[in-house]
Amino acid sequence: MEGTTLSYIKLKFSPIISRKALIDTGACSNVFSQQLFDELCQDDFVASHMEVPKPEMKSVKMASGQTVAIDKQLKVSFRIAHRHFTEIFLVLPTTDSIISGNQFLRDHNTLMSPKNNILHFPDLSIQINKIKPMEGPRRTTSFKKVPVCSIKKQTIEPFQQIVLHCKLAKTTDNLQSFSGVITPNENLERELDIAITSFLSTVATDNSVYVSVFNITDHPITLPVKSEVAEFDVLTAAQAERLLPIDPNW
Numbered sequence: 666m667e668g669t670t671l672s673y674i675k676l677k678f679s680p681i682i683s684r685k686a687l688i689d690t691g692a693c694s695n696v697f698s699q700q701l702f703d704e705l706c707q708d709d710f711v712a713s714h715m716e717v718p719k720p721e722m723k724s725v726k727m728a729s730g731q732t733v734a735i736d737k738q739l740k741v742s743f744r745i746a747h748r749h750f751t752e753i754f755l756v757l758p759t760t761d762s763i764i765s766g767n768q769f770l771r772d773h774n775t776l777m778s779p780k781n782n783i784l785h786f787p788d789l790s791i792q793i794n795k796i797k798p799m800e801g802p803r804r805t806t807s808f809k810k811v812p813v814c815s816i817k818k819q820t821i822e823p824f825q826q827i828v829l830h831c832k833l834a835k836t837t838d839n840l841q842s843f844s845g846v847i848t849p850n851e852n853l854e855r856e857l858d859i860a861i862t863s864f865l866s867t868v869a870t871d872n873s874v875y876v877s878v879f880n881i882t883d884h885p886i887t888l889p890v891k892s893e894v895a896e897f898d899v900l901t902a903a904q905a906e907r908l909l910p911i912d913p914n915w
Contacts, residue, residue: 672777672793674765674784675863677744678705680855684763685863688777688784688793692766694725699736699758715740717753725755733757746860747824747881748789782864792826792862792877811840813847813874813895819888821859821880829888833872833897840868845899847876853894858882861894868897 677683682704684697717738724734737756742749752769770777776785777793784791812834821827833840845868849861862877869875876894880886888894 672782672784673863674745674791674793675860676763676765678741683851686763686765688770689764690767690770690777692764693768694720694764694766695752695754695769696725696757696760696762696764696766697741697754698760698762699756701763702737702739702756705741720755725757733759746789746791746879748786790826792864810848811897811899812893813876813897815888815890815892815894818890821878821886821888823880823883823885826877826879829876829878829894831874831876831894833868833874834893840872840897840899841870843868843899845897847874848896848898850893850895853892857886857888859886863895866897 672688673685676686717740719738724732726732735755736758739754741754742751774787782793784793813831815829815831847864847866849863858881860879860881866874
């Protein structure tokens with residue numbers, strides 16, 4: 666997990682449990698935490714998972730240099746958009762990260778497009794969230810989380826991905842040029858069976874933001890006008906000093 670850039674995709678383990686997974690091309694295995702394993706065991710709707718024999722190695726070395734013991738090894742089912750996967754994960758008791766390692770990327774013939782922030786599978790392309798550290802002052806605001814709403818009625822065709830023009834809900838201030846994290850409305854995702862991308866964004870003119878929405882069903886879905894699709898979590902001063910959206914021309 667070293668380097669200047671981190672890339673994330675959303676894994677959905679059940680109708681009510683989803684997590685962002687770090688794409689780590691330097692990791693030899695997929696990894697998740699004991700805490701997530703405990704949540705999966707308590708979830709009545711969880712996709713099938715079963716314990717498999719531990720690997721011969723007793724521990725793994727993280728990018729930070731820390732050696733972490735392997736608690737167990739599991740075969741777990743999950744979904745990325747409409748595509749289902751079953752993969753082997755190492756369960757580490759002292760990590761809070763979920764990692765999709767190099768083996769997963771190779772097994773599924775994936776290609777990464779850093780310029781477009783896209784992860785390509787043979788039959789599916791997913792927008793990924795990329796952030797990197799930065800230096801220098803940024804503006805601050807007293808706002809924390811602001812609803813993000815669609816500005817017009819929009820129909821999304823089966824298995825279609827669109828970029829939805831949205832605006833921040835009315836505030837007492839214009840947040841143009843402020844940066845923050847777009848967090849999907851998970852209730853809406855479950856209700857309509859759609860996938861909304863989480864990413865770092867900068868507010869455009871008139872408090873506009875653009876959100877990627879993917880219809881993962883086999884029938885059209887209509888989003889009414891003023892649908893609350895996400896929240897905009899304004900960066901604090903400390904966060905703003907560390908994070909910056911990746912340059913699309915990178």
